[in-house]
Amino acid sequence: MTGGQLTAAPAADIELGRYLSSECMTCHGAAKADSTIPNIIGLSEMHIAEVIKAYRAKALPNPVMQSIASRLNDEDIAALAAFFATAKK
Amino acid sequence: MTEITRRNFTVLTGASLATLSTSLFAPAAFGQGKPRLVVVGGGPGGATVARYVAKDSAGAIDVTLIEPSKTFTTCFFSNLYVGGFRNLKSLTHNYDKVRKAGVKVVHAMAVSIDRNKKQVVYSGGGGVISYDRLVIAPGIDLKWDSVPGYSEAAAQIMPHAWKPGPQTELLVKKLNALKDGDLIVMVAPPNPYRCPPGPYERASMFAHVLTKKGHKKSKIIIVDPKPAFSKQAVFMDGWERHYPGMIEWQDPKIHGGIKGVDPKTGEVKTDLATYKAALVNVIPAQMAGKIARDAGLADASGFCAIDPENMKSKVDANIFVVGDSSIAGDMPKSAFAANSQAKVAAMTIRAELVKSRAFPARYSNTCWSLIAPDDDIKVGGNFEPGDGKIKAAPGFVSQKGESADIRRQNYKESVDWYSGIVADIFG
Numbered sequence: 298m299t300g301g302q303l304t305a306a307p308a309a310d311i312e313l314g315r316y317l318s319s320e321c322m323t324c325h326g327a328a329k330a331d332s333t334i335p336n337i338i339g340l341s342e343m344h345i346a347e348v349i350k351a352y353r354a355k356a357l358p359n360p361v362m363q364s365i366a367s368r369l370n371d372e373d374i375a376a377l378a379a380f381f382a383t384a385k386k
Numbered sequence: 387m388t389e390i391t392r393r394n395f396t397v398l399t400g401a402s403l404a405t406l407s408t409s410l411f412a413p414a415a416f417g418q419g420k421p422r423l424v425v426v427g428g429g430p431g432g433a434t435v436a437r438y439v440a441k442d443s444a445g446a447i448d449v450t451l452i453e454p455s456k457t458f459t460t461c462f463f464s465n466l467y468v469g470g471f472r473n474l475k476s477l478t479h480n481y482d483k484v485r486k487a488g489v490k491v492v493h494a495m496a497v498s499i500d501r502n503k504k505q506v507v508y509s510g511g512g513g514v515i516s517y518d519r520l521v522i523a524p525g526i527d528l529k530w531d532s533v534p535g536y537s538e539a540a541a542q543i544m545p546h547a548w549k550p551g552p553q554t555e556l557l558v559k560k561l562n563a564l565k566d567g568d569l570i571v572m573v574a575p576p577n578p579y580r581c582p583p584g585p586y587e588r589a590s591m592f593a594h595v596l597t598k599k600g601h602k603k604s605k606i607i608i609v610d611p612k613p614a615f616s617k618q619a620v621f622m623d624g625w626e627r628h629y630p631g632m633i634e635w636q637d638p639k640i641h642g643g644i645k646g647v648d649p650k651t652g653e654v655k656t657d658l659a660t661y662k663a664a665l666v667n668v669i670p671a672q673m674a675g676k677i678a679r680d681a682g683l684a685d686a687s688g689f690c691a692i693d694p695e696n697m698k699s700k701v702d703a704n705i706f707v708v709g710d711s712s713i714a715g716d717m718p719k720s721a722f723a724a725n726s727q728a729k730v731a732a733m734t735i736r737a738e739l740v741k742s743r744a745f746p747a748r749y750s751n752t753c754w755s756l757i758a759p760d761d762d763i764k765v766g767g768n769f770e771p772g773d774g775k776i777k778a779a780p781g782f783v784s785q786k787g788e789s790a791d792i793r794r795q796n797y798k799e800s801v802d803w804y805s806g807i808v809a810d811i812f813g
């Protein structure tokens with residue numbers, strides 16, 4: 298992705314991200330270093346978006362995450378990624 | 387937003403001050419002060435709503451949680467206590483962090499709701515509290531008479547252990563006292579009930595404990611009023627692999643009807659046979675908590691109809707019902723479901739009280755069940771409003787023949803999920 302495309306992209310909807318993130322926090326709220334459920338707070342937008350899209354495409358294996366990701370559209374994923382990138386524990 | 391300094395704030399007119407007050411705090415439509423949310427019940431549904439509304443409204447909504455107990459022992463994972471994998475302390479949580487999120491926690495029993503006055507009366511300290519919005523999350527009550535011969539007193543001999551705490555401890559005490567060759571009979575509940583896979587995970591944990599003690603002749607019979615149960619194929623496959631011949635499940639076609647129990651003799655009577663058991667675990671039929679029923683929120687089923695778009699009671703638009711007390715369509719009665727419903731309710735409540743944005747409701751659920759050490763199965767999926775109910779989208783369920791690695795990973799995931807959800811509920 299080029300810088301020009303980044304500038305042209307619509308701003309992610311942080312409030313939507315906050316609402317959608319509540320579903321994630323059911324499992325991800327207490328992630329420890331050795332947890333099977335990783336911490337997602339403070340991760341980069343690009344990393345979060347890539348991982349969710351990989352679950353949506355079933356390129357990553359966990360059925361819980363595949364199910365959660367299956368109903369997220371690109372706008373939802375951008376909103377979630379933007380929210381978690383700026384969220385604090 | 388225009389910056390408001392002390393200097394220009396003091397010269398605002400009365401009219402503009404009123405406008406400012408509305409735009410900043412938006413409580414004007416609800417009279418003096420902040421709008422008030424009262425939540426009855428501090429479990430996975432109630433505590434989640436209270437904490438999310440307080441946290442996300444940053445003090446703009448006055449949130450009070452009424453819960454009699456100072457600590458909450460989770461029903462979810464209590465089967466792992468039965469199996470010896472957890473102690474009760476690890477399943478017990480306090481409300482310190484709920485308070486820290488800005489919730490006023492009142493340890494009292496909510497005794498009645500006056501829907502016309504929009505007030506809740508509570509005991510233990512005594513008082514009346516008014517609300518702009520009310521959340522009811524009292525969980526379940528047991529229908530003692532749904533199994534002839536059973537009663538609250540009989541539960542001291544034949545524990546239900548479907549509400550965690552002393553009942554679960556009694557069940558474990560009785561389980562650990564069994565001798566090889568003893569019989570356990572479980573009377574399973576009819577639908578709908580809390581934790582659909584729970585009775586069958588519990589039977590698995592009974593078998594695990596007996597097997598670990600070296601029992602060769604002990605048996606567990608489940609007499610079930612249902613013709614089928616959650617994750618049945620994978621449970622039964624697991625029972626055959628880990629505990630061959632130990633667990634016998636009888637559907638109504640086999641037992642012909644559950645006639646009743648006799649706590650004095652330890653007998654369970656069905657059309658097929660009378661069993662004299664060393665341990666009888668009766669899980670009766672269930673209904674919404676008393677306060678919800680007394681407030682007229684429950685229908686003939688004993689549970690509370692809700693609007694699938696927002697978890698509002700169909701009876702009263704100022705009241706939300708979340709968790710096991712609600713009729714949540716295709717969603718099971720689980721902590722995961724209650725926590726999910728609570729977030730939809732919290733989002734709607736903030737939108738109504740402080741004009742925050744509302745989004746379409748989305749729900750999800752996953753239930754993990756342990757069959758034997760490191761052999762854990764799961765079922766789950768997404769839910770959304772549809773056809774006038776909360777409707778399931780195609781989900782996932784564990785399959786027979788999965789690798790031991792997948793089942794081990796499921797168990798570890800369930801343990802990590804437990805840490806996550808209790809942090810989400812209680813902070």
